[in-house]
Amino acid sequence: MAALGVARLYAAAGHFRRARLAAAAGLVFLAIFVAGLAAPALIPSSVVRDVKFAAKLAPPSAAHWFGTDDFGRDLFSLVLLATHLDLRAALTVVGAALVIGVGLGALAGFVKGLDEPLMRISDVFLSIPSLVLAMAIASVLGRSLENLSLALVFVSWPIYCRLMRGQVLSEKEKPYVRALRSLGVGRVRLIVRHIVPNTVFPVIARAPADVGLVLITLAALSYIGFGPGPYVPEWGSLVAAGQAYIFQAPWLVLFPGGAIFLTSLSLNLLGDWARDLFDPRLRS
Amino acid sequence: MGFVAYALRRLAYLGLVLLGVSLIVFFLLRGMPGVDPLAAYIAPGLPMSPEALRGLRAELHLDDPLPVQYVYYVAGLLRGDWGFSRTAAQPVLGALLGRLPATIELAVAAVLLSALLGIPAGVVAALRKDRATDVAVRVVSITGISFPVFWLGILLQLVFFYYLQTLGLPSLPSRGRVGDLVALQHPLGPITGSYLIDSVLRGNAPFLASAASHLVLPAFTLSLISLAALVRIMRASMLEVLRQDYILLARSKGLSGRVVVLRHALRNAITPVLTTAGTTLGILLGGAVVVETVFSWPGIGLLAAQGILNNDSVLVVGFTLFVATMMVFVNLLVDVLYAVVDPRVRY
Amino acid sequence: MPPRDPGPPVLEVQELSLELGIRGRWVPALDRVSLRIERGEALGLVGESGSGKSLTALSVPGLLPANARVTGGAIRVMGEDVLGRSERELAGLRARSVAFVFQNPTTYLNPVLTVGRQIAEVFERSPELLDPSGRVAALSRGERRRRARHKSIEYLRLVRIPDPERIVDQYPFALSGGMQQRVVIAMALARRPHLVIADEITTALDVTVQAQILGLLAELRRQIDMTLLLITHDLGIVAQLADRVAVMYSGRVVESADVRRLFRAPRHPYSRALLQAVPTLHDDRTVFRPIPGSMPAITDPPGGCRFHPRCPEVFAPCAGTRPGLAPVEEGHTVACHLYGGGAG
Numbered sequence: 001m002a003a004l005g006v007a008r009l010y011a012a013a014g015h016f017r018r019a020r021l022a023a024a025a026g027l028v029f030l031a032i033f034v035a036g037l038a039a040p041a042l043i044p045s046s047v048v049r050d051v052k053f054a055a056k057l058a059p060p061s062a063a064h065w066f067g068t069d070d071f072g073r074d075l076f077s078l079v080l081l082a083t084h085l086d087l088r089a090a091l092t093v094v095g096a097a098l099v100i101g102v103g104l105g106a107l108a109g110f111v112k113g114l115d116e117p118l119m120r121i122s123d124v125f126l127s128i129p130s131l132v133l134a135m136a137i138a139s140v141l142g143r144s145l146e147n148l149s150l151a152l153v154f155v156s157w158p159i160y161c162r163l164m165r166g167q168v169l170s171e172k173e174k175p176y177v178r179a180l181r182s183l184g185v186g187r188v189r190l191i192v193r194h195i196v197p198n199t200v201f202p203v204i205a206r207a208p209a210d211v212g213l214v215l216i217t218l219a220a221l222s223y224i225g226f227g228p229g230p231y232v233p234e235w236g237s238l239v240a241a242g243q244a245y246i247f248q249a250p251w252l253v254l255f256p257g258g259a260i261f262l263t264s265l266s267l268n269l270l271g272d273w274a275r276d277l278f279d280p281r282l283r284s
Numbered sequence: 285m286g287f288v289a290y291a292l293r294r295l296a297y298l299g300l301v302l303l304g305v306s307l308i309v310f311f312l313l314r315g316m317p318g319v320d321p322l323a324a325y326i327a328p329g330l331p332m333s334p335e336a337l338r339g340l341r342a343e344l345h346l347d348d349p350l351p352v353q354y355v356y357y358v359a360g361l362l363r364g365d366w367g368f369s370r371t372a373a374q375p376v377l378g379a380l381l382g383r384l385p386a387t388i389e390l391a392v393a394a395v396l397l398s399a400l401l402g403i404p405a406g407v408v409a410a411l412r413k414d415r416a417t418d419v420a421v422r423v424v425s426i427t428g429i430s431f432p433v434f435w436l437g438i439l440l441q442l443v444f445f446y447y448l449q450t451l452g453l454p455s456l457p458s459r460g461r462v463g464d465l466v467a468l469q470h471p472l473g474p475i476t477g478s479y480l481i482d483s484v485l486r487g488n489a490p491f492l493a494s495a496a497s498h499l500v501l502p503a504f505t506l507s508l509i510s511l512a513a514l515v516r517i518m519r520a521s522m523l524e525v526l527r528q529d530y531i532l533l534a535r536s537k538g539l540s541g542r543v544v545v546l547r548h549a550l551r552n553a554i555t556p557v558l559t560t561a562g563t564t565l566g567i568l569l570g571g572a573v574v575v576e577t578v579f580s581w582p583g584i585g586l587l588a589a590q591g592i593l594n595n596d597s598v599l600v601v602g603f604t605l606f607v608a609t610m611m612v613f614v615n616l617l618v619d620v621l622y623a624v625v626d627p628r629v630r631y
Numbered sequence: 632m633p634p635r636d637p638g639p640p641v642l643e644v645q646e647l648s649l650e651l652g653i654r655g656r657w658v659p660a661l662d663r664v665s666l667r668i669e670r671g672e673a674l675g676l677v678g679e680s681g682s683g684k685s686l687t688a689l690s691v692p693g694l695l696p697a698n699a700r701v702t703g704g705a706i707r708v709m710g711e712d713v714l715g716r717s718e719r720e721l722a723g724l725r726a727r728s729v730a731f732v733f734q735n736p737t738t739y740l741n742p743v744l745t746v747g748r749q750i751a752e753v754f755e756r757s758p759e760l761l762d763p764s765g766r767v768a769a770l771s772r773g774e775r776r777r778r779a780r781h782k783s784i785e786y787l788r789l790v791r792i793p794d795p796e797r798i799v800d801q802y803p804f805a806l807s808g809g810m811q812q813r814v815v816i817a818m819a820l821a822r823r824p825h826l827v828i829a830d831e832i833t834t835a836l837d838v839t840v841q842a843q844i845l846g847l848l849a850e851l852r853r854q855i856d857m858t859l860l861l862i863t864h865d866l867g868i869v870a871q872l873a874d875r876v877a878v879m880y881s882g883r884v885v886e887s888a889d890v891r892r893l894f895r896a897p898r899h900p901y902s903r904a905l906l907q908a909v910p911t912l913h914d915d916r917t918v919f920r921p922i923p924g925s926m927p928a929i930t931d932p933p934g935g936c937r938f939h940p941r942c943p944e945v946f947a948p949c950a951g952t953r954p955g956l957a958p959v960e961e962g963h964t965v966a967c968h969l970y971g972g973g974a975g
Contacts, residue, residue, distance in 0.1 A: 124304030126563075127615070128608045131570030132588075136604040139592050140312045140319060216432045220574045223434045225593045236434075243438055247446045257435035265430035272426070529738040536694055536733075537818065538726025538756055541718070547752075551743050626743055627802050 022273030029266040032259075036083035047077045048231050057249045067251040069241065071230075075252065079259050082233040087263070089145055090214045093152045094207055100153070101160025102203060108161065109168025110191065119165070122158035130155040131217055138226055145228045148221055152214055159210075160203055167199035202278040209271030212264035219260050235260050287623060294619045298612045305608040309601050310357050314350065321346055361605070369599040371591045376602035380584050385477025386461060387576070387583030391568050393503035398511035403557070406518025407550065410526065421515060428512025433571050437505040437578035444501060457498045459580040466494040502579040509571050510564045517560055521553040528552070555626050562615040569607050639710035641826050641858045642668040642691065647704035649686060649695075651929070658930050661686055662882045663704065665956065666860075668826070668875075673852060673859040675873030675890065677866065677905075679926055683882040684862045688828050690714075691860075692729040693721035709825055726756050730819035731828045735835040736811035740803035746814050747783045747799035753821045754779040760823065786817040791847055809840035813847065820851070830862040845871055866909055870894060875962075878902045881926055881937040884956065888963040898965040900942045936968065944969060 052072030060067045066075035108118040125133070130152075137151035171177065172195065180190055219236030222228070227237030235256045242252025314321045322340060332340070341347060345356045360366070364377055372379035409421035445458040457463065461479060470490045475482045479495035482488075525531065526549055534548045573585035580586065584603060591599035649661035661683050668674045676684045689695050691706055691713065706713040708728055716724070725731075733739045741749060754761050754775075761778045762770070770778070780799065787795035790813040803811055812832060819827055829848070833841040849872055851857055861873055869876055869890060877887040878899065886899040897903045904922045924941040927933055933940050939949035948954075948968045956964040957971050 120300070120304065124301055124308065127301050127566075127611050128305060128308075128604060129566035129570035129611070131573060132566075132604050132607050135573070135588065135592060136309070136312055136601050139595070139600040140316055140597050143592075212430060216430075219432055220434050224574060224577050224589045239435060239438065246438065246442055250442060253435070253438055253442070257432060257438070260432045260435065261430060264432070265427065268426055268430045529733065529735065530741040532694065533731075533733060533739040533815070533818075534741070534752075535722075536692060536725055536731040537753060537822070538722045538724070539752060540722060540756075543752075543756075548741050548744070552741070628742060628804055 019273060022269055025266040025269035025273075028262065029270060032083060032263050032266070033087065035080060036087040039080045039084040043077045043080055045081070047073060048081070048233060050074075057245060057252075059249070060251055066255045067249065069238075069249075069252055070245060075238075075255055078233040078238060079235070079256055082235045082238060082256065083259065083263075085145065085233065086215055086218060086235050086260075089149045089218055090211050093149050093156060093214050093218075094211045096153045097156035097210075098160055098204065098207060101157040102164045102200060104157070105161040105164025105203075106168055106191075106196065106199075108165040109172065115165070118161065122161050125155070125158040126162075131220065134217065134221060135226075138221070143226050143228075145222075145232070145234065148218060148226055152217060156210065156214065160206075163203045163206070164199065167203060168195060171195050171199050202275075205274040205278045206271065208267045208274055212267035212271070215260060215267075216264055290623055291616075291620055294616055298616055302609060302612050305605060306358060306361065307354070309605045309608075310354050312604075313597065313601050314346075314353055314357070366602045366605070367598040369591065369596055369602070371594045371596045371599055372587060376599055377606075379587060379599070380603065380606050383582060383584045383587055386581060387569075387572055387585060389478045389480065389499070390502055390506060390575070390581060390583060391565075391572060393499055394506035394510065394568060395564075397503055397507035398514050401507075402511045402514035403518055403554075406515045407522055407545070407553075409515065409519045410522035411545070413523065418519075421519070425512040425515040428508050429516075431508060431512075433505060433509055434574045434578050436508055437502070437575055440501050440505060441578070456501050457494075458501060461495060461498050461582060462491065463494040463498070466490050502575050502581050505578070506568060506571050506575045509567055513560070513564065513567075514557065517557055518553065521556045522549060525549045525553040551625065555622065558618055558622050558625065561618045562611065565614050566607075566611055569610070638670055639707075640667050640669050641672075641709060642666065642674075642860065643705075643707040643710075644687065644691070645705045645707075647687065647690065647706060648702045649683075649690065650700050650702050651686075652698040652700075653930060656930075657700070659702075659932075660699070660882050660929050661690075662953075664879070664882070664884050665704075666877055666884070666887075668858060668860060670825075670858055671856050672875060673857075673861060673873045675861045675863060675869035675876045676879060677863060677869055677876055678879035679864055681881075681926055681929070682879040684879050685830055687879070688731070688830050688860060688862050691826070691828060692725045692731055693718075694725075694731065726753075727822060728824055729826050729828065730822050730824035732812075732815050732819050732830065732832050734831040736808060736815045737803070737835075739815060740811055742803055745800050745802055746787075746806070747780060749803075750783040750786060750799075750814070750818050750821055751776070751779040753818060754782060757822065760821070782821065783817075786821045787814070789820065789851070790814075790817045792817070807840075808836050809843060812836060812840075812844055816844075816847070816851075820855070820857075826858050826860060828860045828862070831864070833865075833868065834863075848872055866894075866905065878905070881932060882929065883937060883966065885938065885966045886964070887956070892960075892963055898959055898963070898970060899938075899967050900944050900969075901938050904943070936966075 050073050052068075055064075055068050055072040056070050058064060058068040058072075064074050064076065066079060069075055069078065104118055108115045128136075133155050134148065134151040137154060138147045141147040141150065177190065177195065180194065185194075215235075219234070219239070222234050222236035223240045225240075227234050227240065230237070230241065238256035239253055242249070242256065246253055321344070322337065345353050348356075366376040366380075368374075369376045369379050374382075405421050405425075409418040412418050441458040444456040448456070470488055472479065472482055472486060472488055472491045475485055480492065480499070483492035483495060531544060531548060534544045539548075569585075572583060573588055575581065576583045576585035577589045584606070588600055588603040590596075591603065644664060644666040646663040646665055647661055648659065648663055650657040651660040652658075664683070664687055666674065666676070666687070676687065678684045686695070686699065690699075690701065691708065693713065693716065695701075701714055704714075708724065713721070713724065740746075758775060761775060761782060784795045784799050787798055792798055792810060792813050798806070798810070798814075803814070806814065816832075833844050836844065845868060848859070852859065852872070859872070861868065863869060873890045875888065876890050876893045877884050878893075878901065879885065880901050886893065886897065886902045893902065894906065897906055901922075908921055922941055927937060927940070933950070935948070935950045935952055936942070936954050939945045942949065946968070952968070954966045954968045956966045959965050959970050
């Protein structure tokens with residue numbers, strides 16, 4: 001019994017350490033997010049067509065913080081604009097996948113008849129690696145960021161569906177639910193006011209990490225060639241474009257790639273902390 | 285119940301999953317609203333005569349209702365007719381099978397690397413929880429998960445290929461499976477399709493050296509994804525197991541720490557790792573597309589990427605089905621392995 | 632009872648004090664606990680949950696949890712000091728001297744290893760158990776394994792498991808709770824230990840199974856002259872199996888006596904209240920007399936005698952001075968000011 005107390009002590013201490021780390025990560029992500037939000041306002045989109053061959057492949061300097069690319073464009077502006085695009089896409093994808101997945105998962109948990117078919121369908125989707133399925137869908141639909149995002153939504157919803165369904169099923173069996181039913185509480189009220197709030201948060205806690213994952217997948221796909229072309233700045237295609245000059249101008253690859261890494265890292269740290277928060281074993 | 289019954293049950297279930305995948309794939313090819321199924325077969329800039337188009341339509345049964353088309357499609361799949369790829373100038377299945385050994389060699393190398401590094405790292409991190417080693421391991425693993433694979437590949441190329449060369453040091457190759465010169469001077473007659481194994485079998489030392497050095501960077505890049513995840517899972521699982529009562533009993537028998545960890549703890553802790561083996565393979569196959577592109581590794585991933593650039597939907601969709609089938613069989617294997625390790629599952 | 636062999640007491644715990652780390656503070660959990668078990672004897676260590684009996688037991692083979700630290704006293708097994716030994720030496724002690732049987736057999740058996748394997752491990756660790764003449768090194772691995780398996784079956788038979796040749800290859804989840812507990816007992820006996828410590832071994836079992844296990848233990852005691860430290864909160868078990876009893880309350884031993892003496896004439900008010908609280912078939916009472924209040928939390932113990940807030944016979948010195956264990960007749964000690972406890 002006492003040993004359990006100390007175990008909780010360790011967990012809580014770890015929690016605080018991680019919370020500080022998560023707070024730092026949160027600040028970093030917030031900074032990136034704000035930058036992305038403000039980007040279209042701060043940077044005219046004409047920058048993308050601002051070709052100045054004279055200034056091409058210049059290293060980082062006071063004038064150009066990240067240097068310039070092979071068209072002489074300011075890399076910092078490009079990366080910032082790409083932040084806007086990529087973040088918006090990733091957040092939309094995960095948001096949509098969450099809504100669809102949680103909704104279907106809850107349905108599967110409550111309506112007996114829908115459980116089996118929904119699970120089989122999500123099994124099928126889960127058996128194809130996300131990148132591959134996204135590739136297939138996007139290749140049929142055509143190469144654009146919107147289609148990529150759509151494809152990624154298709155790829156991401158099954159996990160949330162499964163998780164939500166599992167949570168709902170186990171929550172339904174809990175004694176308090178039966179107690180409430182026997183007191184005459186209506187089903188809808190039960191679902192909305194009791195079951196959903198107790199089950200949905202651990203599922204949502206996965207979202208930050210998934211945003212990071214979607215970001216990387218998006219960038220990877222546009223790196224391979226799905227990207228929206230040289231006039232729409234996107235992290236992955238920036239890296240792809242920069243790869244040709246990797247030796248002369250490594251900053252072309254370092255800065256966009258670094259942006260992806262930093263965003264993804266801060267999101268993963270946040271996600272870890274969020275998941276720990278909702279881990280039932282650590283709750284007192 | 286027994287082993288065999290269990291295996292058969294899993295096989296039946298996975299067969300159903302494959303059926304579902306074929307439905308999705310078929311829908312992508314023929315049933316997408318607003319997309320002309322013929323578009324994939326027509327190379328841009330190479331118009332086809334109306335008769336040729338009609339002939340193609342008839343061959344693909346495009347005028348029949350969708351369910352009928354599906355039946356023809358599945359029949360074709362089972363026959364081995366997965367369509368014709370413009371990019372490879374070959375039938376899709378043949379093109380994929382031909383390049384499969386390269387991808388397998390890469391994937392196996394990556395899996396071995398991540399298992400050899402990841403499992404001990406996770407175990408050690410759990411045993412030294414919250415001390416320096418543990419923290420280091422956790423930092424490395426969360427960094428690993430956040431690292432975009434293609435960026436890692438490029439960075440590794442930058443360091444180990446470009447910079448080492450400028451410093452005049454021997455460098456690791458960054459493209460292809462084997463040096464072009466070596467392949468010409470010391471050609472290898474293939475046996476298994478794996479360059480490493482075959483060159484050993486044939487005693488072709490220069491080929492072996494070249495192939496091995498070409499494998500290093502791509503395998504390491506690909507292994508990063510699964511390595512990071514593996515370490516985390518292994519550590520978490522080990523921590524969970526070490527808390528169990530039967531570990532205390534094992535200690536109370538006077539067994540040495542090593543025996544307790546290896547025989548009692550590890551066997552129980554490794555099962556979650558196995559469960560994720562299926563998803564890990566999926567992630568690896570997805571990652572292979574990217575890694576093969578970065579390093580120009582001639583596997584199925586590179587072919588698929590080229591297909592995308594070429595608008596060759598038949599190839600890309602065929603690739604999807606191929607990968608799904610591979611995953612299904614690997615999942616079956618994992619389930620069987622699981623039953624071997626954990627006897628409770630068989631009943 | 633037959634005369635005991637002379638020799639060092641199998642277990643001697645002297646003034647053992649121990650602290651637990653709870654929520655960042657060190658809290659005393661055991662306060663100068665003393666016990667003694669002679670060879671062939673069975674000592675029952677009785678007390679409520681939280682009285683410290685499990686902690687006392689766990690400290691003997693050095694299996695205390697990470698947040699426990701010993702702050703004083705000594706433990707001697709067969710005359711040899713145990714405290715302060717290295718983990719390796721303790722492992723040796725556990726392998727041959729002190730066998731611990733735990734409470735819930737289901738969670739204490741490794742689910743992925745067969746029953747036989749888990750018993751045979753003991754022989755792997757101590758191969759000399761396989762061959763008394765000591766020529767074990769000469770045996771091949773295959774031969775050793777065969778003998779280990781054979782011995783495992785023997786011990787399964789010893790604990791009255793039916794059809795041991797079949798059970799030896801089973802996995803723990805295939806066995807009932809009672810059978811699992813027998814297996815754990817077999818694992819303990821296979822080491823031929825000097826001391827067997829049984830910690831609440833029947834608490835997790837049905838009453839009928841409990842009776843079987845107790846019967847088994849009684850038989851085994853007779854058959855192989857087992858020395859036993861029996862931890863329990865159930866006085867009935869003590870009455871059935873123990874020769875001597877020590878009663879613990881809130882980290883201290885409050886009374887220690889021969890079992891019949893204790894049951895006939897308990898001296899310490901706590902022991903008396905315990906015995907009175909247990910209903911018997913011959914009782915005509917219609918009113919049960921539980922002990923009012925509850926055991927103090929170890930984070931906030933009362934001063935002086937720990938039992939004094941609940942004691943029906945509390946008087947002047949109780950709140951101030953802790954009573955020491957004083958003999959009240961031969962072989963019977965009590966820690967209570969009523970019997971001249973003095974300062975303890």
